[in-house]
Amino acid sequence: MSTQIETLEFQAEARQLLQLMVHSIYSNKDIFLRELISNASDALDKLRLEAFRDKELQVDTDDLHIELEVDKEQRTLTIRDNGIGMSRAEVVDLIGTIAKSGTAELLRKLKETKDTAASHDLIGQFGVGFYSSFMVADKVTLLTRRAGESHATQWESSGEGTYTIESVDDAPQGTSVRLHLKPEDAEDHLFDYTAEYKIREIVRRYSDFITWPVKLAVERTENEETKVEFETVNSMKALWARSKDDATEAEFNEFYKHISHDWTDPLEIIQMQAEGTFEYQALLFIPSHAPLDLFMRESKRGVQLYVKRVFIMDDCEALMPEYLRFVKGVVDAQDLSLNVSREILQQDRQIQLMRRRLVKKVLSTVKTMMNDSARYETFWKEFGPAVKEGLINDFDNREAILEISSFASTHHATDQTTLRQYVERMKDGQEHIYYLTGASRSIIENSPHMEAFTAKGYEVLILTDTIDEMWVSSVNEFDGKSFQSIAKGQVDLDPSDKEKTDREDFTDLLAWMTETLKDNIKEVRLTARLTTSPACIVGDSNDVTPTLEKMYRAMGQDIPQIKRILELNPDHPLVTGLRDAKAANKEGTAETAELLYGIALLAEGGELADAPRFTRILAERLAHTL
CATH class of the missing domain: 3.30.565.10 (Histidine kinase-like ATPase, C-terminal domain)
Structure with missing residues (x-):
């Protein structure tokens, strides 16, 4: 009823x-x-x-x-x-x-x-x-x-x-x-x-x-x-137990769609079969596009786990790290207990060994895909930001991840470059892989920090993904070449640079500006990295970037304010004019110093602490020029 x-x-x-x-x-x-x-x-x-x-x-x-x-x-x-x-x-x-x-x-x-x-x-x-x-x-x-x-x-x-x-x-x-x-x-x-x-x-x-x-x-x-x-009306043959010679590409594609609920063919099919101490079979797939929930916290990840053809669980996270969460597939182990839980899997020695082998196989497959530029470019466009997460938390495979990573750079307006290609193009005597992080390519290309590098023909990696701010602070080098932010530390691209930054006629100005702007910066110094801009702001070699500082604060971490360094272009008329005005004790030099700092801050995409004051001072100075 x-x-x-x-x-x-x-x-x-x-x-x-x-x-x-x-x-x-x-x-x-x-x-x-x-x-x-x-x-x-x-x-x-x-x-x-x-x-x-x-x-x-x-x-x-x-x-x-x-x-x-x-x-x-x-x-x-x-x-x-x-x-x-x-x-x-x-x-x-x-x-x-x-x-x-x-x-x-x-x-x-x-x-x-x-x-x-x-x-x-x-x-x-x-x-x-x-x-x-x-x-x-x-x-x-x-x-x-x-x-x-x-x-x-x-x-x-x-x-x-x-x-x-x-x-x-x-x-x-x-x-x-x-x-x-x-x-x-x-x-x-x-x-x-x-x-x-x-x-x-x-x-x-x-x-x-x-x-x-x-x-x-x-x-x-x-x-x-x-x-x-x-x-x-179906054969019921476990596809992961069949070789590529014993199954068609169409069958593999349909199996992928069955387990992923995707309606498009995968980009890559990966098969593995391990024998010896313990046995397992794996059939993995790299999708042709990123799922819409790839960067959502609640998204599920992991592959399906079977034991002797018996389904155990969906989304087995223990078998695949988070940065490879887009990988779909099946792993069929022969020696695990059927009564296995997610908690047990996290500690199981065999599972950990399987995971290491699966990860290495996926990364090596992607490296092979690099021989086909169209397929690799599709992969990196869809999954690159996720893969780069592994640079932070997968130390064992860091070198392999760096090998398959590619980045925008000043070498080409549209195409990306691998680190291997960057190193091959490095100038004689160049010790660093130069990079700059920012919100967009346009902001980075127009940054004052780029001026000397552009003028002298040094290639700079353009890093715009949010994850880039994090991994560059934890990865030291690639192929013996250290990573160097062009917005941090001293930059000496030419032996003659030292002559430009050691000028005694600016000693008094630098000391005075350091004291005048002490609430915002920790030092004012001369630089050779600028060719057309009057000033820029840089961090010390080990400083956290402003973007990363904001990210930490957004996550609830209470970190102290990080004061940075104001660098001046000694050949710029605004800087030499301020030096001469200060030496002559003219009025308004303190406000000019403020403007110089504000200009440098805005040029890198920063935010003014007191925007109304900045605009008022600027308007007054412009009025005097009319």
């Missing part, structure tokens, strides 16, 4: 995404069946694992399978599994809302793009699973009962913004999804999802590797009697 039917509204973001699916913005409709079979496969994996861990759970796991059944007269297609099932609360949570990170960002980008192909690609970056049903169905009915519970839940929607839900007393364990197919698709044989050949074709193409039997209901006539039999 059913309880009263309750009508609920989809979450706002789910409602928008539903409309996208109802109107079929994605051209390959066949994909819906792969998504539903994938969900059913996950439910079977979870039931077997739950039954192993909870001995009191009364469930039969001897015949776990997925069934596909067509009713041509009613034009329905049903996908049924006897897996873990869902409770009423889970149905509302998993189907009535979209909890996955990045949904709002996806919808925003879809609204902004007018290109149909770009829209398809964006959908591919998200993966919509169950919602893809509405590409082919004008109504979807879901019936599910969670293992161990007595009551089932029925959910139904036409994808118009609301759904109904009710409790049902009598239903088998698992989940059944019935699609009431759109009538217009019946007229096109390419989209006739009631045709047996069509269902077989889709399963073979997209789900042949599913490790559970996918059974299709077919009619057989014997002795003039028609019977319905369920026939297994």
Whole structure:
């Protein structure tokens, strides 16, 4: 006996995404069946694992399978599994809302793009699973009962913004999804999802590797009697146990889509097989684009873990470091216990050794990809900022990460350069790899710090990612060449520079300015790094940069104020004029010193402590020139 039917509204973001699916913005409709079979496969994996861990759970796991059944007269297609099932609360949570990170960002980008192909690609970056049903169905009915519970839940929607839900007393364990197919698709044989050949074709193409039997209901006539039999239509071969010679690229691509819920092919396929002390097989994938939640704290990471073909867990973080969180795949270990937990995995010696080998394999694969500039550039554009996180926390692989990293530089206006290429181009006698961090390439290229380096032809790395501020302070060198910020310490690019910075005629001015500006800076000195600007601000060699200082404060760390150094260009008229004015005891020299400091601060993208005072003094000085 059913309880009263309750009508609920989809979450706002789910409602928008539903409309996208109802109107079929994605051209390959066949994909819906792969998504539903994938969900059913996950439910079977979870039931077997739950039954192993909870001995009191009364469930039969001897015949776990997925069934596909067509009713041509009613034009329905049903996908049924006897897996873990869902409770009423889970149905509302998993189907009535979209909890996955990045949904709002996806919808925003879809609204902004007018290109149909770009829209398809964006959908591919998200993966919509169950919602893809509405590409082919004008109504979807879901019936599910969670293992161990007595009551089932029925959910139904036409994808118009609301759904109904009710409790049902009598239903088998698992989940059944019935699609009431759109009538217009019946007229096109390419989209006739009631045709047996069509269902077989889709399963073979997209789900042949599913490790559970996918059974299709077919009619057989014997002795003039028609019977319905369920026939297994997939091979059930674990793809990670097959070599590249024994499987096609298309099969590997579809397996990637199955485990990642991505709709686009991967950029790279990585296979590993280890034998000896302990054995494992791994099939890993580097996606062709970054997921929308790559830099969100709540994003899941890690690969799937199996033990002797038995699913153990999704998102096994112990097998893949955070900076490689975009890597998808499966690792199948032969010697682990089935009753393993996430906490145990963190301490397991075999897991740690597997992790080290997997990481080295991924990094070496990326290095090989560098031989194909287009593929490597795609990889670095999508995942470079994440990979550079490893420079901070993966000391063992730091050199390998530096080898595969590339950066913008002054050598080329658009192309990036590797550190190896930079070192090969270094001038004779050059000891440092020069770099400058900043908010954008434009700000860096126009920074006063660049003037002498540009004039004398020294290449400078242009570092604009937030993570760059952090790793450059922890990485000392590459290939024996130390990293040197051109905004820190003294810069001597030419033997004659010392003559420029040791001029005695500026001694009094430097001492006076150091005292006058002592609330903001710790020293004023001459520099050879400037050619056209009057002044710039630099830090001591070991100082934290202003950007990094802000980041630490934003994270709640109370660090002392770091005073920096004001450097003056002794050949600039403003600086020589201030020197002469001070020597003659003219009025207004203190305010001119303030202006000089403010100009230098603004030139590097800094913020004035007292902007109104700066603008007032500047306006007064400009008025005197008229």
